Structure formats: structure tokens, C-alpha cells
Amino acid sequence: xxTTVHYTDAEGTVRxxxxxxxxxxxxxxxxNGVPGIVAxxxxxxxxxxxxxxxxxxxxxxxxxxxxxxxxMLYGTAVDREENSRLxxxxxxxxxxxxxxxxxxxxx
Amino acid sequence: MASDNAAPTGLLIIGASQSGVQLAxxxxxxxxEEHITLLGEENHRPxxxxxxxxxxxxxxxxxxxxxxxxxxxxxxxxxxxxxxQRITEIRKNPDGSGVAVAESGAEFxxxxxxxxxxxxARKLAVDGADLAGVVYLRNADDALALKAMVGDATDIxxxxxxxxGLEAASSLKKMGKNVVLLEHGPxxxxxAVGEATAEYFLDAHxxxxxxxxxxxRISRFVPAATHDxxxxxxxxxxxxxxxxxxxxxxxxxxxxEGTAAEVIPAQIVLVGIGVIPNTExxxxxxxxxxxxxxxDSHALASDGTTVAVGDCANMPxxxxxxxxxxxxxxxxxxxxxxxxxxxxxxxxxxxxxYAGIPWFWSNQADLKLQIAGLSMGFDQTVVxxxxxxxxxxxxxxxxxRIIAADCVNAPLDFMAVKNALxxxxxxxxxxxxxxxxxxxxxxxxxxxxx
Numbered sequence: 001x002x003t004t005v006h007y008t009d010a011e012g013t014v015r016x017x018x019x020x021x022x023x024x025x026x027x028x029x030x031x032n033g034v035p036g037i038v039a040x041x042x043x044x045x046x047x048x049x050x051x052x053x054x055x056x057x058x059x060x061x062x063x064x065x066x067x068x069x070x071x072m073l074y075g076t077a078v079d080r081e082e083n084s085r086l087x088x089x090x091x092x093x094x095x096x097x098x099x100x101x102x103x104x105x106x107x
Numbered sequence: 108m109a110s111d112n113a114a115p116t117g118l119l120i121i122g123a124s125q126s127g128v129q130l131a132x133x134x135x136x137x138x139x140e141e142h143i144t145l146l147g148e149e150n151h152r153p154x155x156x157x158x159x160x161x162x163x164x165x166x167x168x169x170x171x172x173x174x175x176x177x178x179x180x181x182x183x184x185x186x187x188x189x190x191x192q193r194i195t196e197i198r199k200n201p202d203g204s205g206v207a208v209a210e211s212g213a214e215f216x217x218x219x220x221x222x223x224x225x226x227x228a229r230k231l232a233v234d235g236a237d238l239a240g241v242v243y244l245r246n247a248d249d250a251l252a253l254k255a256m257v258g259d260a261t262d263i264x265x266x267x268x269x270x271x272g273l274e275a276a277s278s279l280k281k282m283g284k285n286v287v288l289l290e291h292g293p294x295x296x297x298x299a300v301g302e303a304t305a306e307y308f309l310d311a312h313x314x315x316x317x318x319x320x321x322x323x324r325i326s327r328f329v330p331a332a333t334h335d336x337x338x339x340x341x342x343x344x345x346x347x348x349x350x351x352x353x354x355x356x357x358x359x360x361x362x363x364e365g366t367a368a369e370v371i372p373a374q375i376v377l378v379g380i381g382v383i384p385n386t387e388x389x390x391x392x393x394x395x396x397x398x399x400x401x402x403d404s405h406a407l408a409s410d411g412t413t414v415a416v417g418d419c420a421n422m423p424x425x426x427x428x429x430x431x432x433x434x435x436x437x438x439x440x441x442x443x444x445x446x447x448x449x450x451x452x453x454x455x456x457x458x459x460x461y462a463g464i465p466w467f468w469s470n471q472a473d474l475k476l477q478i479a480g481l482s483m484g485f486d487q488t489v490v491x492x493x494x495x496x497x498x499x500x501x502x503x504x505x506x507x508r509i510i511a512a513d514c515v516n517a518p519l520d521f522m523a524v525k526n527a528l529x530x531x532x533x534x535x536x537x538x539x540x541x542x543x544x545x546x547x548x549x550x551x552x553x554x555x556x557x
Contacts, residue, residue, distance in 0.1 A: 027172060033180045035136075040440055042155045043172070044162065046468035046477060048522065068475070068518065074553075075522025 001095035005029070007052075009036045010104040021094045025087035026050040036102030043088035045069060049106040050087040051076040055099035059083060062090055078103035115216035116187070117141020118454065119207055121194050121388070122223035123153040126417030126443035128175050130221055133451035135184045143186045144215060146207075148193040151247050152178070157440060159250040160274040161470050165281060173247075189215075197392050203412030219454060222389060222400060222408070222415040223447070226382035226438065231266060235328030240340035241376045244275055256375055261285060264343045264373035266325060268295040270469045271379035273312065277472040279377075280317055287371050288312075289323035289345055291380075298381075299467070301482055303490050303501045304513040308474070311515075315472055320347045329370055342370040384419045384436065397421055399436040404460040406450035414450040417443040425461045426481055426510070427531060435481070439467050464528045466521075477518065479525035480511030489536045491520060493548035502545060507537045523552035532556040 005028055007015045019028040029037040029050075038049035045068055054062065062085065065073075069089050073080045087100065118134070120127045123145050131143050147153060154173040162168045181188055192209040199205035199220065207215040228243035230236065242253050257263075261284065265276040268290030280286045294305040295312075312319055324346045331341030346368045384399040395401040395409035399421030406414045406422070424433040425445070437446075445463045452459040467478040485503035492499050500520040503511040512524035527534055534555045536542040544550050 023172075031174065031177045031180070033132075033176060033184075038444075040444060041468055042157055042440075043168075044157070044468070044470055046470070046475065047466075048518075068516075071518040072522070074519055075526065 003092050003094060003096050004098070005092070006097075006099045007034050007036065008099070008101045010102065019092045019096075021092050021096075023092050025052065025090040025092065025098065025100060027088075028092065029087065034102075036106070037087060038106040039088060041088075045072060045086065045088060048072045048075045048086060049077070051078065051080070051103055051106060052085055052087045052090075052100040053081055053103070054083045054085055054090075055101075056083055058098050058100075061093075061096060061098065065089075076103070077105045077107055115204065115206075115218050116144040117217075118143045118219045118221060119215055119217035120145045120221040120223055121207065122225055122417075122419075123147030123149075123188065123190075124156065124223065124225055124417075124443075125440055126225075126447045127221070127223035128153045129444045129447035130223060130414075130416060130450055131184075131186050132176075133448045134454060135186075137451055137455050139451070139455060141218065143184075144189060144217070145181075145186055146189040146192055146194065146215065148191065149246060149248065150191040152188065152190070154247055155440075156246070157468075159247065160244055160271050161278055164250065164254060164275065164278045194388060197388055199392055199410070199413070201410075203410075220413045221450065221454070222413060222419060223417050223443075224385040224388060224415075224419045226384045226418040228378070229381045229383050231325065231378045231380055233325050233327050235330055235340065238328050238330050238338050238340040239333070240374055241328055241378065243378055244271055245382070253375070253377065257282065257284070260374040262372045263287075263375045263377065264289060264371055265377045265379065266290075266323075266343070267379035267381070268292070268297075268319065268321070269379060269381065270296065270299065272377070273308070273471045274469060275377055275379060276317060277312070277315075277474075280315075281472065285318075287318045287320065287373075289325065289343065289347075289371075290319065290321050291323055291325075293321055295319070295321075300476075300478070300513045301485070301488060301501055301503065303488060304476075304499075304515070307499050307515060308471075308476075311474055312471070317472075320345070323347050326368060328376060340373060340376050342372045343376055344368055344370050382418070382438065384421075386419065389413075389415065389419075397434075401434075404449075405453040405458055406446060406461065407453055414453055416446045416450045420446065422446070422461065424481070425463045426465065426528075427462050428508075429481075430484070437465055439465060441466050464525055466525060473516075475516050475518075477514045477521035478511065479514070479521055480509075480528050482511035482513070485510060487536065489542050489545045491517070491546055491548050491552075493517075496548075498548060502534065502536065504536060507533075507535070509534045509536075520552050523556065526553070527556040530556075 041047040196208040228245040329342040330338040389400040400415035449461040482503040487504040498517040499515040514521040
């Protein structure tokens with residue numbers, strides 16, 4: 001079963017990246033050079049520059065937001081929405097097929 | 108190897124850590140078409156350092172998580188990675204081209220040169236400094252060596268109460284070790300945060316059970332014979348006191364009043380007492396050097412063609428509105444990234460001044476410190492403290508304007524100050540009423556920015 005993240009950027013360009021279970025959505029993007037995810041802090045929940053919007057029907061596959069992530073989301077460069085998450089907190093699971101959109105800017 | 112490489116690379120980047128990697132990435136994003144060689148002296152693919160003292164040391168993330176980019180990324184972007192080559196000499200022409208010569212004899216001809224050579228750990232010169240078990244934590248090899256030793260150790264002494272020392276001490280304590288942290292100065296994190304934050308960290312770490320001794324004078328590392336005839340460290344001889352927290356002048360030689368020398372047992376001594384910028388290549392090239400490679404606001408060194416980026420560079424203070432002529436050397440991921448972007452513009456022939464709000468983070472046990480801005484030159488502070496929720500922030504002001512904040516487990520405060528600084532807004536605290544509002548943790552800082 002493949003594990004795939006579909007990244008759509010603010011212009012609508014879609015990049016489908018095969019991921020490894022256990023990696024985060026942020027790591028998968030950064031390692032493959034997907035633009036739109038900066039992740040200055042490397043995933044230690046310190047910078048809020050890996051903000052993504054998750055397609056609504058995918059939200060239920062994800063772990064709930066912890067308080068620290070929730071607070072960090074109030075500081076993103078593009079305002080948070082109902083479906084906002086920090087992609088460093090989203091771990092890929094076997095067979096996951098996840099659709100996310102990256103904001104116009106992260107800083 | 109590269110010695111018979113007839114065609115010079117378009118850009119040779121010496122140093123394959125955060126700033127070197129970012130420079131290559133930013134140049135490709137800007138449309139730089141020349142071939143790039145990214146050269147590192149370590150025998151590892153380019154990797155991120157911050158987790159080495161934190162999540163990686165504790166085994167929460169694996170080696171692969173630290174790697175910046177997949178090998179395919181570099182291939183696709185026409186970047187050649189060179190590992191395990193230490194450059195010892197650079198011969199440069201006035202037009203910016205030249206040849207870099209490695210210790211191995213390999214030569215790397217280039218059209219343009221970037222120095223992203225970073226900094227190295229400052230060594231502690233006392234008797235026993237070369238004993239086995241005395242380690243530093245700057246790069247992956249240091250971290251691998253430390254991790255390999257940790258399993259057998261019960262007692263670890265950490266020397267230095269800065270970020271690295273506190274992060275590593277917290278990590279090692281969490282891993283079940285007896286940890287004693289020795290700090291030479293009268294308080295923790297001497298250079299990076301203000302007094303109130305330093306005190307908060309001292310209390311917080313002590314209440315979490317970390318044994319911290321301030322005003323510590325290390326006299327020697329005590330050896331023990333090992334099976335193979337070599338010498339390993341068995342303890343640290345230290346005198347504590349003299350320059351107490353209250354005694355402002357805690358300089359050398361004032362420790363005479365301290366307690367008698369004590370030997371603290373340790374199978375590992377981890378030293379984290381700051382870094383020294385790697386300026387030897389720049390000096391050899393005749394570039395201006397002064398606590399780092401001197402660069403202008405476009406990351407250009409004194410020859411006008413070489414760029415120098417990140418920890419190794421001494422640059423004009425990038426904070427908008429900072430005093431004219433003020434220069435600074437910043438050791439942070441954020442600076443490595445932002446400075447590399449400016450250098451990339453320079454190499455493309457564009458002149459973008461480096462202007463930004465520096466920020467820093469440090470995770471220690473369950474304490475998440477986030478610093479926005481630079482607090483040097485402050486003349487007023489306001490403390491926001493919510494002990495019930497474990498949040499603590501200090502806001503720094505200069506002449507009535509906010510310039511920085513230290514925030515512990517308070518991302519909302521951090522974000523509010525960082526955003527206010529970026530937008531050139533103030534969070535006024537110039538009247539008793541205004542200061543009271545800033546100090547009230549029930550008031551969201553964001554709502555006070557004007």
C-alpha cells in the first residue's frame with residue numbers, strides 16, 4: 001500500500017509525493033524540495049512555518065491538535081482556518097492518502 | 108578526484124551545513140543556472156544540527172530525519188555534494204574566481220566562492236582536557252560519539268550553562284543519568300537572555316531536579332586508568348562559590364572565598380562553553396576579519412566578490428531601526444537561512460539589504476524558550492508570568508519601543524512580539540497603566556500592538 005501526500009501550492013500546482021510511514025508531512029515535503037513549506041525549526045514545534053490546510057475529508061485521519069500546536073497556529077504568516085495544521089505534527093501512516101494545500105507565504 | 112576537474116564549478120560553497128545548504132537552495136529558486144559544488148569536511152550528507160542536543164540525543168528522531176534533502180534533490184538541481192574534504196588554502200583572483208585546495212591535495216576550481224564555514228566549539232584548557240570521555244557537541248560525529256558513550260555512564264558533568272549545555276543536560280537527565288551542570292558565571296545563559304529569564308531557568312531546572320552549580324571554577328579533569336592503558340576521565344575537580352549570584356564582579360581570581368575543591372564523579376564530561384568562528388581561510392585570503400568574517404549588508408566580504416554567510420559572518424545588525432554601524436555575529440538557524448537568502452541575491456547581481464527579525468529557540472526538558480528580536484541595549488523590561496499555566500515572558504524595550512522578548516512555553520507571546528517587530532509596531536509600556544496591561548497574562552499581547 002503506498003503512502004502519498006498531495007501538496008497543492010497557492011497557485012494550484014499539485015505535487016504528489018510518496019512518503020514513508022513515520023515521517024511527517026513536513027519532513028516529506030522538505031526532503032523532496034516541495035516549495036511552500038519552510039520549517040525553520042526542523043519540526044520541533046517552534047516556528048509555525050510549516051502551516052498547511054488539510055482537505056476536509058482527510059482531517060479525521062489525523063491526530064488531534066495539542067495545545068502547543070494550537071497556540072503556534074495563531075502565529076502563522078497566513079491566518080489559520082478551521083482546517084489548519086502544522087505539518088511537522090502530522091505523521092504519515094501506512095496507506096495514508098493525504099491532501100494538503102500550502103499557504104501563499106510562511107514568513 | 109576533483110583535481111583533474113578542468114571546468115570550474117560556477118559556485119563553490121565551502122561548508123555544507125544550514126547556511127551552505129540554504130544558499131544552494133535559494134540560488135536555484137532565484138534561477139541561478141551555473142553548476143554548484145557544496146563542499147563539506149564531514150563524512151555525512153548535509154544534516155540539521157539543532158536536534159543533536161535534544162530530540163536526536165534522546166532517540167526521539169532518527170538519523171534520517173536530520174538529512175536536509177534527498178540525494179535526488181541535489182542531482183535534479185545540478186548541485187554536486189562533496190563530503191570529507193577539508194579546504195586548507197584558497198588562491199583567489201581579483202575577478203572572484205580561483206582554486207580551493209584541500210588537505211587531501213584535491214583542487215576545486217571555482218568562478219565564485221561562498222564561505223559558509225561556521226564555527227567550532229571553544230575548548231576548555233585545563234589539566235586532563237585530552238582525557239577520553241571529555242567531549243564537545245557541535246557536529247554529528249560529536250553527537251554519535253556522545254551517544255555511544257552514554258549507555259555505560261551513570262554520572263555526567265556538563266560544563267557550561269548556555270543553550271547547548273542546558274539542552275544536553277536536560278536530555279541526559281531525561282535519559283536517567285546523574286547530571287551535574289557547572290557554570291562559570293553568576294547566572295545561566297549569560298549572553299543570550301536577560302536576568303529575569305536566567306533566574307526563571309535556574310529555578311525551573313532546579314525544581315525539575317537538575318543539579319546546577321554557578322560560579323564554578325574547574326581546576327582539572329581527574330583521570331582514571333582504563334583497561335587498555337589509556338586514560339579516561341573519572342571526575343571534575345571544581346571550586347564553587349566566591350562570585351555568587353549576588354556578587355556582580357565574578358571575575359577571575361575572586362573565587363578565593365569559595366568552598367574547598369570537590370571532585371564530582373563523571374564518566375563523561377560534556378563541555379559547551381561557546382564557539383569560535385572559523386575565520387582561518389578568510390584570513391589566509393586577506394579578507395577583513397573581526398569576530399567573524401566582516402561582510403556588508405549584502406553578505407559580501409571585503410574583497411567585494413566572496414560571500415560569507417551564517418555563524419562565521421560578522422555583519423551589520425539586520426534589525427530595522429538598530430543603531431547605525433552596529434555589527435553583530437549571530438549563531439542561529441534563522442540567521443543562517445535569512446542571511447543565505449541575501450547572499451543568494453548578491454550572487455545573482457541583485458542588492459537586497461539583509462533586514463529581518465532574528466529569532467532563536469531552545470528546548471530544555473518541558474521548557475520551550477523562544478526569543479524574538481535582539482535585547483542588547485534595552486533600558487526597560489516587563490515580565491508576563493502565568494505560573495498556573497507555566498508561561499513566562501520578558502519583553503525588552505529601548506527608548507520606549509519594544510525590541511525583543513524571551514518567551515517560555517508562551518508561543519502566543521512570542522508570535523505577537525515577532526509579528527509586531529516585523530510590522531514595526533510597538534507594544535507600549537511607557538506608562539504604569541500600559542506596563543500593567545503588558546504584564547497581565549490575561550491580556551493577549553497581540554491586542555496591544557499599535
